[in-house]
Amino acid sequence: MNNIWQELEKPILCLAPMEGVTDIAFRQVIAKAGRPDLFFTEFTNVSSYASEKGRANALERLAIAPTDAPIIAQIWGKNPEHFGATCAALKDLGFAGIDLNFGCPDKHVNKAGGGAQMIRTPDLAVECFRNAVANSNGLPVSIKTRLGFSFINEYQTWLPTLLKEHPAALTVHLRTRKEMSKVPAHFELIPDIIELRNQYSPETKLLINGDIKDRKQALALFERFPNLDGFMIGRGVFENPYCFTDHAPTKAELLNLLHLHLSLYNNSNFEPLKHYFKIYIRDFPGASDLRAQLMTCHSTDEALSFLQRFEQHPENFGGKLEP
Numbered sequence: 020m021n022n023i024w025q026e027l028e029k030p031i032l033c034l035a036p037m038e039g040v041t042d043i044a045f046r047q048v049i050a051k052a053g054r055p056d057l058f059f060t061e062f063t064n065v066s067s068y069a070s071e072k073g074r075a076n077a078l079e080r081l082a083i084a085p086t087d088a089p090i091i092a093q094i095w096g097k098n099p100e101h102f103g104a105t106c107a108a109l110k111d112l113g114f115a116g117i118d119l120n121f122g123c124p125d126k127h128v129n130k131a132g133g134g135a136q137m138i139r140t141p142d143l144a145v146e147c148f149r150n151a152v153a154n155s156n157g158l159p160v161s162i163k164t165r166l167g168f169s170f171i172n173e174y175q176t177w178l179p180t181l182l183k184e185h186p187a188a189l190t191v192h193l194r195t196r197k198e199m200s201k202v203p204a205h206f207e208l209i210p211d212i213i214e215l216r217n218q219y220s221p222e223t224k225l226l227i228n229g230d231i232k233d234r235k236q237a238l239a240l241f242e243r244f245p246n247l248d249g250f251m252i253g254r255g256v257f258e259n260p261y262c263f264t265d266h267a268p269t270k271a272e273l274l275n276l277l278h279l280h281l282s283l284y285n286n287s288n289f290e291p292l293k294h295y296f297k298i299y300i301r302d303f304p305g306a307s308d309l310r311a312q313l314m315t316c317h318s319t320d321e322a323l324s325f326l327q328r329f330e331q332h333p334e335n336f337g338g339k340l341e342p
């Protein structure tokens with residue numbers, strides 16, 4: 020049975036799963052700019068998939084494009100049977116692996132017993148993991164989590180609990196749930212975490228996440244810690260959608276990505292896309308005006324035609340637009 024985690028060369032660079040961001044449209048944009056070794060879906064709730072009412076929505080979140088492969092489905096929840104039911108479907112949907120979200124700090128998710136709440140219910144986390152593996156049809160099952168719920172030193176017991184289950188990969192976001200993303204990631208703990216992996220499950224691929232902006236920074240960390248297997252980059256894509264490459268994009272290239280994003284985006288839900296204009300429109304004299312104007316649009320078609328009109332006037336960019 021193929022295991023994508025074993026097939027990929029070190030260091031494995033991944034685009035972090037991000038709810039409301041890493042959907043099918045955005046992943047195609049990043050694939051165009053320069054793809055990571057592995058994509059992840061936004062997290063999908065297992066109880067939603069397991070219910071008649073929620074399944075269509077779950078399947079929509081799990082839709083993938085040809086340029087996504089290889090891609091991992093990320094799932095969350097608290098019901099072991101529902102983990103099993105969801106995992107049973109994922110191979111046929113085209114996924115290369117399954118990732119369990121044991122780290123989301125969102126209070127609604129935690130109240131529902133999922134995400135980082137799993138750190139507080141380790142027996143349930145293990146049961147969910149085992150049910151996922153038992154129903155995965157051979158797909159590798161990995162885990163993404165945080166150091167702890169409230170205290171940093173929780174990692175000393177929480178990570179061994181997970182490693183003893185021998186997940187295919189473990190991604191550690193180097194913060195606690197309580198820290199959200201408000202403090203710098205605890206890079207100083209990397210050597211300790213590598214030790215734990217080596218002690219409890221040497222075959223588990225170990226990935227680090229938090230404050231890693233781009234490929235260059237990931238490679239520098241890999242040089243310091245060659246026993247790591249990979250890195251996940253999340254918010255770095257907001258600063259540079261080409262962050263998985265060494266390429267410094269021109270303004271024209273960034274605007275082309277916006278064209279692509281607009282043309283792929285689900286028009287019926289245009290408003291959330293507005294959060295992401297800043298990724299593509301910045302660092303030229305008319306950038307903030309253009310963003311402000313695009314914010315007044317009500318559909319992707321309207322935004323596209325507005326953008327085309329703007330681009331016909333290179334003076335808008337404070338000079339000639341690079342090819």
Ligand SMILES: Cc1cc2nc3c(=O)[nH]c(=O)nc-3n(C[C@H](O)[C@H](O)[C@H](O)COP(=O)(O)O)c2cc1C
Nearest residue numbers: 035036037038061062120192229230231252253254
């Ligand atoms: C908007 C947003 C949505 C996120 N959604 C998810 C998610 O669905 N699943 C997950 O495991 N983590 C999620 N995260 C956390 C990221 O995957 C990542 O762990 C975090 O942003 C830290 O990495 P970074 O410093 O590279 O951004 C989300 C983060 C952001 C900013």
